Amino acid sequence: MELYGIKIPAFEAPELDGGFLPAIRFNRAYLAGAKKPMAVVVERSRNQLAVYESRIYGTPSFLEADAFYVERLVKTLLWMKGGFRVTVYGDEAVYEAVKIAYSDKGARAFDKKFMERVYERPFEVLYGGAYDARPKANEQSEPLGGHLDGCRIGFDAGGSDRKVSAVIDGETVFSEEVVWHPKTQSDPQYHFDGIVTAFRAAAAHMPRVDAIGVSSAGVYVDNRTMVASLFLKVPEDAFEKHVKDIYVRAAKQIGDVPLVVANDGDVTALAGSMGLNAKGVLGIAMGTSEAAGFIDQQGNVTGWLNELAFAPVDFQQNAPEDEWSLDCGCGVKYFSQDAVNRLAPLAGIPLEESLSPAEKLKAVQALMEASDERAARVYRTIGCYLAHTLAHYHALYACSYVLLLGRVMSGKGGELLLSTAKEVLEKDYPELTGKLTVELPDEKARRVGQSVAAASLPKTAK
Numbered sequence: 001m002e003l004y005g006i007k008i009p010a011f012e013a014p015e016l017d018g019g020f021l022p023a024i025r026f027n028r029a030y031l032a033g034a035k036k037p038m039a040v041v042v043e044r045s046r047n048q049l050a051v052y053e054s055r056i057y058g059t060p061s062f063l064e065a066d067a068f069y070v071e072r073l074v075k076t077l078l079w080m081k082g083g084f085r086v087t088v089y090g091d092e093a094v095y096e097a098v099k100i101a102y103s104d105k106g107a108r109a110f111d112k113k114f115m116e117r118v119y120e121r122p123f124e125v126l127y128g129g130a131y132d133a134r135p136k137a138n139e140q141s142e143p144l145g146g147h148l149d150g151c152r153i154g155f156d157a158g159g160s161d162r163k164v165s166a167v168i169d170g171e172t173v174f175s176e177e178v179v180w181h182p183k184t185q186s187d188p189q190y191h192f193d194g195i196v197t198a199f200r201a202a203a204a205h206m207p208r209v210d211a212i213g214v215s216s217a218g219v220y221v222d223n224r225t226m227v228a229s230l231f232l233k234v235p236e237d238a239f240e241k242h243v244k245d246i247y248v249r250a251a252k253q254i255g256d257v258p259l260v261v262a263n264d265g266d267v268t269a270l271a272g273s274m275g276l277n278a279k280g281v282l283g284i285a286m287g288t289s290e291a292a293g294f295i296d297q298q299g300n301v302t303g304w305l306n307e308l309a310f311a312p313v314d315f316q317q318n319a320p321e322d323e324w325s326l327d328c329g330c331g332v333k334y335f336s337q338d339a340v341n342r343l344a345p346l347a348g349i350p351l352e353e354s355l356s357p358a359e360k361l362k363a364v365q366a367l368m369e370a371s372d373e374r375a376a377r378v379y380r381t382i383g384c385y386l387a388h389t390l391a392h393y394h395a396l397y398a399c400s401y402v403l404l405l406g407r408v409m410s411g412k413g414g415e416l417l418l419s420t421a422k423e424v425l426e427k428d429y430p431e432l433t434g435k436l437t438v439e440l441p442d443e444k445a446r447r448v449g450q451s452v453a454a455a456s457l458p459k460t461a462k
Contacts, residue, residue: 003315004065006030012424014384016346016377021316022388023072024395030069031055038090039134040074042083045119045221048303050081051137058091067097071108072312074098075327078111080396082219082305084119090131099125110325111310118219118226118305141300144262145270145456150210153202153254154455155195156264157216157230159183159288160358164198165451166205172452174205183288186233188242195250203254211258212251213457215267215450217291219305223248223261229289260457264450265293265306271453272403272441273299280400282393284308286408288357290335294397309336313389334385337361337408343381347374361407368413379413383420390421391429394436402438409440 001008001021008029014020036058042050054073056066074086086102088095101108102125112123128134148170156163159182166174180194203209218228224244225231231243251259262270268283273295285291290309296302309332310325319329320342332338341360344351349367351360368375390402404418418440425432 003317004068005062006033006065011388012384012428014381016343016381017385019316019318020314020385020388022392023076023313023315024388024392026315027069027392027395030065033057034069036091037131038070038088038094039128039131040070040077041087041089041128041135042074042077042081043085043087044081044083044303046140047138048140049135049138050077050083051134052077053134056091056094063093063097066091066094068315070094071098071101072315074102075108075111076311076396078115078305079307079309079311080304081302082115082118082307084115084121084123085126086124087126087128089128089134092127095125095127099127108327110327114227114325118221120226139302141296141298141302143299144266144295144301145213145260145453146274147211147456147459150460151206151208152455152458153199153209153212154451154453154457155198155202155212155214155216156267156451156454157182157195157214158264159217159230162194162198163451164202165455166202167452167455168206174202175451176201182230183232186235186238188231188234188238188246191231191234192242192246192250195246196253199250199254209254209257210460211455211458212254212260213454214247214259214261215264215454215457216247216261217264217289219307220261220263223259225261258458258460262301262454262457263291263293263306265291265308266295266301267293267450267453267457268403268405269293269295270301270456271450272401274453274456275441276401276403278401280398281403282397282399282401283403283405284335286335286337286339286404286406288337290331291406294399297398297400308393313385313392331389334382334389335408336406339382339385340364340378340408340413343378344374347377349374349378358407365411365413368416369411371412375413376416379416380420382408383417384424386417386421387424387428390425390436390438391432394432400435400437402436404438404440414440 034055040052115123152167154165163177219226273281279299280297281295283293292306292308314329320333
């Protein structure tokens, strides 16, 4: 396999997608011949700087390969860590290519606008000069959750159901799961009423409420909703007026108590860290989309976006396109119900177009439970995707554990997916043996569910 003049050595390919080109395989092959040092610096809030040092070829004949490598690197860093300013050091030609891509009319215009919305300031790409002029990294992490004293509400806002728990001194005294449809509702009152109803249901089972913790898909800053797919259909003006502070207003209906709203990926990782009593945990939930969160080797959250659904994992030129970002080869198409539904027809499974994405997933899962070989091919393919991508994630996060959750991981399909991933990891990435543990949550980890982990987010006022 070859791309932009870079020859990629053979690797285990997914059976339903022979053209798949894992990011890690291209990167390794590219860097094997790259000698010119360069750096990408991504700046986010509180003057935090993520500094990624790498190498390029730096010659006219490899300019296309250099531009591709650095653009994919910038894209990955932005969705992993977040930022409003990218500065390239070491090569002006590569800088120019990145600047064009991340302009208002460039290929990455969606990413530019997304980051502007999150950080509420213009996004820019700058040239910092020589490689030696690069700054030192300035990153901060902080503890999150683990507080189980008192009477707490834990709320988990999913795309197809919402869960709430009442927790007293670490013990769940009430838990409820209710189907709702937030992604199809344009009136934010629907969302607000659903959240308040859940809060009140939990509060009714405790003598008082000392704190409220919320796990919700999206990006949150100071408990404010910056971007979230749960409110996809809400018009922009209504979002600004009624959604940004929706959890703050809902909590006020219960009382003036501490509130913490966190990305569901981070809460997933927190639940795994608490249940496993481990650090360096990357949590990946494969459901409506791909949600991720990370607890670092100090047991802290990083404040990174961890929106791996939009990070590129497949570098083949005809990779599937994400309808929202209009980019190709991103995680959402490989590690969510979209992946199952995309691969099913390739395996010979007809899916009725009238079915919702969730219903299509259930149809494939039912075939898998019946040991249908067509469904098995789907899950083996995703398992192979996952192995190559976990090696890529490990290079980025230096994680020790990966905890896999979500509807795609349920039942026989999830078990086959995991076993396939482990087999490919052992074959193609033996250097990770003993360094990376990949598991479904066992009974010990399940002890701390998502809503219970959410309940532990705030410190009480005591």
